[in-house]
Amino acid sequence: MxxxxxxxxxxxxxxxxxxxxxxxxxxxxxxxxxxxxxxxxxxxxxxxxxxxxxxxxxxxxxxxxxxxxxxxxxxxxxxxxxxxxxxxxxxxxxxxxxxxxxxxxxxxxxxxxxxxxxxxxxxxxxxxxxxxxxxxxxxxxxxxxxxxxxxxxxxxxxxxxxxxxxxxxxxxxxxxxxxxxxxxxxxxxxxxxxxxxxxxxxGTPIGTTAYREYSARAFRLTNPMLIGKTVSDVETMFNREVFVRRMRLGDGMDVIDCKGDTVLMADSIVAVSGGLAPLLAYEEQFGPEVKDVPLLDFPTELLDLVVTNKAYAGKTLGEISDALFGEPGRGVFLTNVTRSDVLLPMRRETKIHRGDVLKILGARPDVAKIARTLGYADRPLEGSDMAFMAxxxxxxxxxxxxxxxxxxxxxxxxxxxxxxxxxxxxxxxxxxxxxxxxxxxxxxxxxxxxxxxxxxxxxxxxxxxxxxxxxxxxxxxxxxxxxxxxxxxxxxxxxxxxxxxxxxxxxxxxxxxxxxxxxxxxxxxxxxxxxxxxxxxxxxxxxxxxxxxxxxxxxxxxxx
CATH class of the missing domain: 1.20.1530 (Na+/H+ antiporter like fold)
Structure with missing residues (x-):
């Protein structure tokens, strides 16, 4: 002692x-x-x-x-x-x-x-x-x-x-x-x-629930109405509420990343992403759902995107969505919009200012394309801006x-x-x-x-x-x-x-x-x-x- x-x-x-x-x-x-x-x-x-x-x-x-x-x-x-x-x-x-x-x-x-x-x-x-x-x-x-x-x-x-x-x-x-x-x-x-x-x-804050608004499912394509059509045509048929992300031509075949002009083939397996409600509504129009882990194993990202591009400041949410959430952002979903940490209404007429934050979800390459266009990708970081604090x-x-x-x-x-x-x-x-x-x-x-x-x-x-x-x-x-x-x-x-x-x-x-x-x-x-x-x-x-x-x-x- x-x-x-x-x-x-x-x-x-x-x-x-x-x-x-x-x-x-x-x-x-x-x-x-x-x-x-x-x-x-x-x-x-x-x-x-x-x-x-x-x-x-x-x-x-x-x-x-x-x-x-x-x-x-x-x-x-x-x-x-x-x-x-x-x-x-x-x-x-x-x-x-x-x-x-x-x-x-x-x-x-x-x-x-x-x-x-x-x-x-x-x-x-x-x-x-x-x-x-x-x-x-x-x-x-x-x-x-x-x-x-x-x-x-x-x-x-x-x-x-x-x-x-x-x-x-x-x-x-x-x-x-x-x-x-x-x-x-x-x-x-x-x-x-x-x-x-x-x-x-x-209610209960998002993040404490098992419910997920957006998802991706794998279907074996059997509907003759869709076979031979381009991905863009199919997505238009479904009011662009769901998106065909990837396709496999048969069991054991390589996976193809779909673009707008990709043609859908008979008996192929397609990965379709979208909101849970439209996925459930349209699933029978694709074909039976199957388990295909490699097909669905593509990187996605939920990203806070800070609007800094002057060209988009002052535009409405609808105008930005029309310009960016087709090509180059097929299958990218806007989950919320905040201004100074306050949620804004998700309406087409909502005006977006510089500094507003759009939370977007989608395949990582597509999310990156939108981020480069709109402004700054505020990704979670482990490090702190110590200079700012000091x-x-x-x-x-x-x-x-x-x-x-x-x-x-x-x-x-x-x-x-x-x-x-x-x-x-x-x-x-x-x-x-x-x-x-x-x-x-x-x-x-x-x-x-x-x-x-x-x-x-x-x-x-x-x-x-x-x-x-x-x-x-x-x-x-x-x-x-x-x-x-x-x-x-x-x-x-x-x-x-x-x-x-x-x-x-x-x-x-x-x-x-x-x-x-x-x-x-x-x-x-x-x-x-x-x-x-x-x-x-x-x-x-x-x-x-x-x-x-x-x-x-x-x-x-x-x-x-």
């Missing part, structure tokens, strides 16, 4: 990874329906391991946090910007008011109980379950110019307040929103969400570092807020101009979770030695203050959502959870509702709260 302790003290990076590992392990364990969560577990692990005296550089802590904030902003940027410009505006205003209620409660309690800025920020972060507050407050305090002794004392109080108030912030908000609120307002959440889904067509963090942090003195008080966004704003802007740019800035979902998960929990581990390890005395001094009073910071904004949100904004019950509860960025509450709501409807409200609330709470943290620190 002495060797182990000495090694951790000599090589603090080992202690860092040990803390992260323990945090993820304990945080994912469940006792019934309850679990601590990775963030709280990592913080507690850091506070425990740090009792042996571990110190990590502040620059490492800030680096982890910048990664986390950029990833959060990148992920929610499209939703956030879109909500500001669309009918999501009431949800934006709602979320801001809920954030103000939580912040105001923390400030009032901090003044009443004689807390300083660090303790109040930790109270707000834990009671409101917003880890961004913890990071931004740490960043601001480190840049505040306090003397070393005062600085270390303040930085020790932040995780104390967070650790004491976070458990009820998570458990309490989940129980109040999912179990208490429906009873108080007298509605059946599951039934309300079921009715909403029926009225608005909110320069984004640099630009945002430089802007956030600008400080203006008003009445002798230094005011500035701080590098942390600059990083999250940069992430929001970069995420939105990526959604509208898909030719650059690609960061895959798994990479975002790593930047988000490793960034946040690496930061939390640094905070816990550095603050560990001052934690025990702090918890003895502030314990029960701090816990009760945290319950108020949890409950007051929930009550404000429920009253506003029900009687002022008049949201649908499922969306209202989801928006309350999102405005508090409480993922555990969303999970409880989905379980009780047996529906994904609460996610609709949660998405906007979560995006807004991440930015707004970062800005309000500046207010909290400056007030004290």
């Amino acid at each position: 002495e060797y182990f302790v000495h090694t951790l003290q000599k090589y603090p990076e080992i202690a860092l990874f040990l803390t992260i590992g323990v945090g993820f392990w304990i945080g994912n364990l469940k006792l019934g329906k309850f679990n601590l969560g990775v963030v709280t577990s990592t913080l507690l692990a850091g506070l425990l391991i740090g009792q042996i005296g571990i110190k990590l550089p502040v620059a490492l802590q800030s680096t982890f946090f910048a990664m986390f904030l950029f990833a959060v902003g990148y992920a929610v940027g499209p939703q956030f910007i879109r909500a500001l410009r669309s009918d999501g505006l009431p949800q934006v205003i709602f979320s801001i008011i809920v954030c103000l209620a939580g912040t105001g409660t923390a400030i009032a309690l901090g003044k009443l109980l004689g807390y300083n800025g660090a303790l109040t920020a930790g109270l707000l972060s834990g009671g409101y379950t917003n880890s961004t507050v913890l990071g931004v407050a740490t960043d601001l305090i480190q840049q505040s110019g306090l003397q070393q002794a005062q600085l270390q004392s303040a930085l020790a109080l932040l995780p104390i307040a967070y650790a004491v108030t976070y458990p009820f912030g998570t458990i309490g908000s989940a129980y109040l929103l999912a179990n208490v609120a429906p009873k108080v307002f007298g509605f059946d959440l599951a039934r309300e969400c079921e009715n909403y889904e029926r009225e608005h067509g909110v 320069f984004g963090i640099v630009a945002g942090s430089l802007i956030g570092a600008i400080t203006v003195h008003i009445g002798g008080v230094p005011l500035g966004l701080g590098t942390a807020v600059g990083a999250i704003v940069a992430g929001i802007i970069c995420g939105y740019l990526r959604s509208t101009m898909r030719t650059f800035g690609h960061i895959p979902g798994p990479a975002i998960w790593v930047f988000n979770n490793v960034g946040l929990n690496g930061f939390i581990a640094c905070v816990g390890l550095n603050a560990a030695l001052g934690f025990v005395s702090g918890i003895q001094h502030y314990g029960i009073t701090l816990f009760l203050a945290g319950t108020l910071v949890t409950i007051v904004p929930i009550i404000v949100g429920l009253l506003l959502g029900r009687y002022v904004f008049k949201f649908h019950p499922g969306i209202m509860l989801g928006a309350c959870a999102g405005a508090r960025s409480t993922t555990a509450a969303l999970g409880s709501l989905q379980e009780v509702a047996k529906s994904n409807v609460p996610v609709i409200g949660y998405a906007t609330g979560y995006a807004v709260s991440r930015l707004v709470m970062a800005l309000l943290t500046i207010v909290v620190v400056n007030v004290f």
